[in-house]
Amino acid sequence: MNVLLVGLGRWGEQHLRVLGELGASVWVADVSSERRALAITRGVAPACTITDYRAALPLVDAVDIVTPADSHLAVATASLRAGRHCFVEKPLALTVDDSRELETVARETGRALQVGHIFRFHPVTVTIRAALEAGRIGPVRYAIGRFAGFKRPRTDVGVTQSDAIHYFDLFAHLFRKSATTVAAMQRDYLGRGLDDMSVTIVTYGGIPVIVEADYFVPQRRRDCVIVGEHGSLVGDYDAGTVRLHTGDHRKRDQSWEAVEGATEQLPARGDEPLHAELNAFLASCRGETPVAVPAGDGIRAMEIVEAAARAAGTGRTVLLG
Numbered sequence: 001m002n003v004l005l006v007g008l009g010r011w012g013e014q015h016l017r018v019l020g021e022l023g024a025s026v027w028v029a030d031v032s033s034e035r036r037a038l039a040i041t042r043g044v045a046p047a048c049t050i051t052d053y054r055a056a057l058p059l060v061d062a063v064d065i066v067t068p069a070d071s072h073l074a075v076a077t078a079s080l081r082a083g084r085h086c087f088v089e090k091p092l093a094l095t096v097d098d099s100r101e102l103e104t105v106a107r108e109t110g111r112a113l114q115v116g117h118i119f120r121f122h123p124v125t126v127t128i129r130a131a132l133e134a135g136r137i138g139p140v141r142y143a144i145g146r147f148a149g150f151k152r153p154r155t156d157v158g159v160t161q162s163d164a165i166h167y168f169d170l171f172a173h174l175f176r177k178s179a180t181t182v183a184a185m186q187r188d189y190l191g192r193g194l195d196d197m198s199v200t201i202v203t204y205g206g207i208p209v210i211v212e213a214d215y216f217v218p219q220r221r222r223d224c225v226i227v228g229e230h231g232s233l234v235g236d237y238d239a240g241t242v243r244l245h246t247g248d249h250r251k252r253d254q255s256w257e258a259v260e261g262a263t264e265q266l267p268a269r270g271d272e273p274l275h276a277e278l279n280a281f282l283a284s285c286r287g288e289t290p291v292a293v294p295a296g297d298g299i300r301a302m303e304i305v306e307a308a309a310r311a312a313g314t315g316r317t318v319l320l321g
Contacts, residue, residue, distance in 0.1 A: 002060040006053045006075055007067035008035040015066050018274050029053035057082040062285045068156035073098040080105045085285040089116035091161055092298030099302050103295035112284045114291050115298035117169040121277040123270035124235040127242045129174055137228030143209045149220035158195035161305045164213035168304040177204040182307035183317045200308045242266040
């Protein structure tokens with residue numbers, strides 16, 4: 001399959017590597033001559049490195065878009081209209097309206113459109129979901145997700161749209177529920193006009209979830225805790241581990257006791273998430289499987305992003321749906 005990779009930034013480099021490992025013939029489009037030269041050193045034929053992505057659309061089967069969010073609508077629309085399947089890194093587009101427009105174009109053209117919500121493909125997620133479906137911790141009470149660490153801020157969108165959105169989609173996927181309410185606090189400490197720290201409280205049905213995201217705390221944090229009636233699941237996406245802690249609170253006479261149970265390390269082994277994600281995309285392009293993360297899921301994640309901005313601005317809880 002011939003795949004056009006649009007955007008060869010740091011994450012685009014990983015896409016280039018994985019597409020090659022999956023056997024795709026890769027074209028690369030990037031406005032930077034330095035990045036195009038890098039693509040050649042990574043095995044891309046010089047004739048397949050271009051400045052304008054549109055020049056390659058008649059020559060490829062699919063397009064992998066790894067560019068800033070404000071370009072997603074234009075690049076994906078042109079690619080879909082040219083009859084090419086599209087993978088779009090999250091967020092699907094800059095706004096909910098743009099995301100819905102892309103969904104419409106994909107439906108009209110009959111092309112596959114997959115959103116890059118990579119946490120779904122992580123072995124930690126697979127393990128947590130299996131444990132939840134097996135009832136290992138009983139009914140879920142609440143959950144916490146953290147995506148934080150000292151790093152360079154993105155320049156196209158705020159931290160809620162770039163990082164917290166991972167968990168907005170993840171918990172919908174784990175709980176098989178859509179978000180119903182959103183409350184939030186956001187700060188712009190760097191004065192860029194974009195949030196760089198946020199705390200969002202999202203309810204999925206009756207399950208409240210707290211999502212933290214920022215660019216400031218030391219050390220990377222990519223983890224979650226899901227608390228149930230009979231225990232908790234702790235997933236660490238950097239370490240690739242899942243721990244099951246069992247225990248109950250029991251009332252005796254007029255007081256409560258915390259009765260701890262066993263702690264179990266659950267196996268979380270599997271394919272590299274990006275490898276699994278792009279492999280799923282190529283399979284849907286070939287018509288072998290349905291689209292793994294359809295546009296509708298990307299839209300729902302963006303609805304939470306926009307609701308969080310409204311909630312933070314007004315100090316009120318926003319209802320969804």
